[in-house]
Amino acid sequence: MTPASIAIIGAGLAGLSCAQQLTGAGIKTCLFDKARGPGGRLSSRRRSELTFDLGAQYLTASSTAFEQQLLEWQQQGCILPWPVTSQQPAWVATPRMSALSRHLSQSLILHTQTRIQRLLAQPENLWVLVDEANNHWGPFTHLVIATPATQAKALVVDFPELTATLSDAEEEPKWVAYFALTEQLTPEHPVYQPHEGPLQRATLLNAKPGQATNLQRWVVEATPEWSQEQVNASPEGVAELLYKEWLKELNLKAPEKPLILEAHRWLYAQTQKPLEKDFLVADNQQVFVCGDYCRGQSLEAAWQSGTQLGKVLRKTIQ
Numbered sequence: 001m002t003p004a005s006i007a008i009i010g011a012g013l014a015g016l017s018c019a020q021q022l023t024g025a026g027i028k029t030c031l032f033d034k035a036r037g038p039g040g041r042l043s044s045r046r047r048s049e050l051t052f053d054l055g056a057q058y059l060t061a062s063s064t065a066f067e068q069q070l071l072e073w074q075q076q077g078c079i080l081p082w083p084v085t086s087q088q089p090a091w092v093a094t095p096r097m098s099a100l101s102r103h104l105s106q107s108l109i110l111h112t113q114t115r116i117q118r119l120l121a122q123p124e125n126l127w128v129l130v131d132e133a134n135n136h137w138g139p140f141t142h143l144v145i146a147t148p149a150t151q152a153k154a155l156v157v158d159f160p161e162l163t164a165t166l167s168d169a170e171e172e173p174k175w176v177a178y179f180a181l182t183e184q185l186t187p188e189h190p191v192y193q194p195h196e197g198p199l200q201r202a203t204l205l206n207a208k209p210g211q212a213t214n215l216q217r218w219v220v221e222a223t224p225e226w227s228q229e230q231v232n233a234s235p236e237g238v239a240e241l242l243y244k245e246w247l248k249e250l251n252l253k254a255p256e257k258p259l260i261l262e263a264h265r266w267l268y269a270q271t272q273k274p275l276e277k278d279f280l281v282a283d284n285q286q287v288f289v290c291g292d293y294c295r296g297q298s299l300e301a302a303w304q305s306g307t308q309l310g311k312v313l314r315k316t317i318q
């Protein structure tokens with residue numbers, strides 16, 4: 001019998017958590033990601049000397065299991081508590097959010113800049129992955145798809161039992177503007193969440209532990225509704241609009257023109273309808289799907305989905 005070898009498409013927190021479970025049990029595991037590094041929506045962008053957390057701003061735990069995991073990551077020195085929300089404790093990765101995905105991917109086999117386009121069935125129940133340059137990877141005994149639901153759906157076209165469910169969880173877009181100021185403004189709170197209008201959240205990155213810089217850095221997220229309306233707008237135009245909204249909402253003495261002002265569009269930002277399952281499995285019991293949308297819209301949901309799938313695969317294979 002061919003020894004188990006698992007390919008994971010997508011190195012966001014779900015894929016990385018799944019890989020951690022599998023490699024921890026000595027199972028051969030290979031990750032593929034289309035981006036330049038791991039992390040997915042847990043990512044940071046560098047501009048000159050500055051970095052901006054463009055996706056998740058902080059981690060929170062609603063389950064004891066994830067709280068335990070956060071305390072473990074804190075002990076390993078890659079996250080720190082950030083007492084920013086009054087409702088529940090929060091943590092941030094230091095010196096930027098992507099430090100957590102770097103930490104988790106350290107001992108894993110990860111092929112970056114590799115966009116997988118097709119899953120090819122082989123004789124003897126094996127699978128090969130085909131990337132956009134037509135390179136063939138494998139063979140593998142099991143495949144895990146850990147991308148957003150919309151992208152997973154495109155990969156599992158031959159599995160109607162999966163596509164039907166994935167359609168329910170397709171994600172909405174979200175625009176994010178990020179900017180740097182020479183002024184050190186002092187807002188009442190480092191995380192501002194208005195109840196109406198185009199802004200969903202404005203975060204002062206300098207207020208995060210380990211993120212102080214001379215220039216003041218902000219990330220402003222638009223609501224999914226506003227982002228959908230502006231989905232095809234230019235990043236420059238969106239950045240200007242969101243900056244103006246931020247000026248209006250926070251009512252701070254900020255300049256008309258910041259030093260850096262850019263915008264990023266997350267096309268598959270967050271599902272509005274989580275599947276209420278840990279993960280999905282194809283009828284052949286060889287192709288699996290995990291991701292935040294299985295359980296929710298957060299890093300905790302991504303971790304939970306990937307970890308649960310990893311644990312189940314471990315048991316099935318060993």
Ligand SMILES: Cc1cc2nc3c(=O)[nH]c(=O)nc-3n(C[C@H](O)[C@H](O)[C@H](O)COP(=O)(O)OP(=O)(O)OC[C@H]3O[C@@H](n4cnc5c(N)ncnc54)[C@H](O)[C@@H]3O)c2cc1C
Nearest residue numbers: 010012013014034040041055056057058116292298299302
């Ligand atoms: C703007 C924004 C703010 C957020 N804020 C928070 C927050 O403060 N706290 C919180 O808990 N959560 C937050 N979230 C949600 C959180 O970021 C996500 O729930 C979580 O990161 C999802 O992880 P994932 O592994 O499921 O998916 P992803 O992180 O999206 O990972 C999927 C990976 O698959 C890769 N991929 C896709 N298709 C292919 C392909 N064909 N071949 C190879 N690779 C592929 C992608 O490059 C990506 O790296 C936020 C999300 C956004 C967009």
